Amino acid sequence: MKLTDIFWPFRSDMNYIERELDRAIDTKEPVLHKAASHLLKAGGKRIRPVFVLLGGKFGNYDIERLKYVAVPLELIHAASLVHDDVIDDAELRRGKITVKSKWDNRIAMYTGDYIFARALTLVTELPNPQIHKILSNTIVEVCLGEIEQIRDLNNWDQNLRRYLRRIKRKTALLMAISCQLGAIATDASKDVVHRLYAYGYNAGMAFQITDDxxxxxxxxxxxxxxxGSDLKQGNITLPALYAYHKSQNAAAFRVLAEENRTDEMIRFIREGECINEAQKLADWYLMRAAAALEGLPDNRNKDALLKIAHFFGERQS
Structure with a gap:
């Protein structure tokens, strides 16, 4: 199943959110507008806005309120990507040229800053301090995750807990609060808010592990x-950690790591048990995501969340 099939019942509201994204980045500064538009039009699954809308379906659904959560969350995600590309010196993202490559690092950083600022401006349209607090705390955590990733480049001594905390901050938190804030913005019950946050967190952890x-x-x-782009950049992800610490031939892999023989390391990971071990953990998170939804009403919105989680486990890109 494709995400477009799952999103189909929400296509009208998602088209509206897409137009609101375009409006959010509108500016009379031509370079900034072109760079921000290039980033938003470079593709993306728009998972976070969909999670916001689905979270809102369990409360008093109102797209005019939800847009002030859905649009900022997608903008924050986009801003983090453009900053990532500068840090990683990435030429391509999703097969398309990055902002830093099309313009330069300075334009890319200011574009990311501008998009962040627009996100924070928009969310103030909702007079709910709880939403503002959750969002600001999450931005702090995302920044900490990025710093941790830089700090842990080529650090083979990091343990599983450290990796999991990093991907929680890097990916899972934004997905979790997308579900959570969609419910809060539409006055859903505390139990529903809690369950949706747990779903988004676990689905997000599985998403990032699958990405790795x-x-x-x-x-x-x-x-x-x-x-093997991550490994070549020094970003040590779950399959590589398994290879270094837990695989049957870990000693041989450590020699490759010490000598930085990345092509051989990639081949070792592909041919060994490391991929299967990483997949087991992703599946465990997906199971927890599904379990978090068990107390919610059985309807097409719950079914959509389950299908998205299944897609996360089966996706190929």
Missing amino acids: ILDFIGDEKKLGKPA
Whole structure:
């Protein structure tokens, strides 16, 4: 199943959110507008806005309120990506040229800052301090995750807990609060808010682990980047951690790591048990995501959340 099939019942509201995204980045400064538009039109699954809308379906659904959550969350995600591309010196994202490559690092950083600022401006349209607090705390956590990733480049001594905390901050938190804030903005019950947050967190953890697996075994054309890109940049993800610490031939892998023989390391990870071990953890998070929804009403919105989680586990790009 494709995400477009799952999103189909929400296509009208998602088209509206897409137009609101365009409006949000509108500016009379031509370079800034072109760079921000380039970033938003470069593709993306729009998972966070969909999670906001689905979260809102369990309360008093109101697209005019939800847009002030859905649009800012997608903007924050986009801003983090453009900053990532500067840090990683990335030429491509999703197979398309990055802002930093099309313009330069300075334009890219200011574009990211501008998009962040627009996100924070928009969310103030909702006079709910709880939403503002959750969002600001999450931005802090995302920044901490980025710093941790930089700090842990080529650090083979990091443990599983450290990796999981990093991907929580990098990916899972934004998905979790997308579900959570959609429910809060529409006055859903505390139990529903709690369940949706747990769903989004666990689904987000599975999403990032799957992303890290695909970096080794995915189709390069679909991924829009060469296989093993993370490892070549010094970003040590779950399959590589398994290879270094827990695989049957960990000692041999450590020699490859010490000598920085990345192509051989990538081949080792692909051919060993590391991918399967990483997949088991992703599946465990997906199981927890589904369990978090058990107390919610059985309807097409719950079904959509379950289908999205299933897609996360099965996706190829």
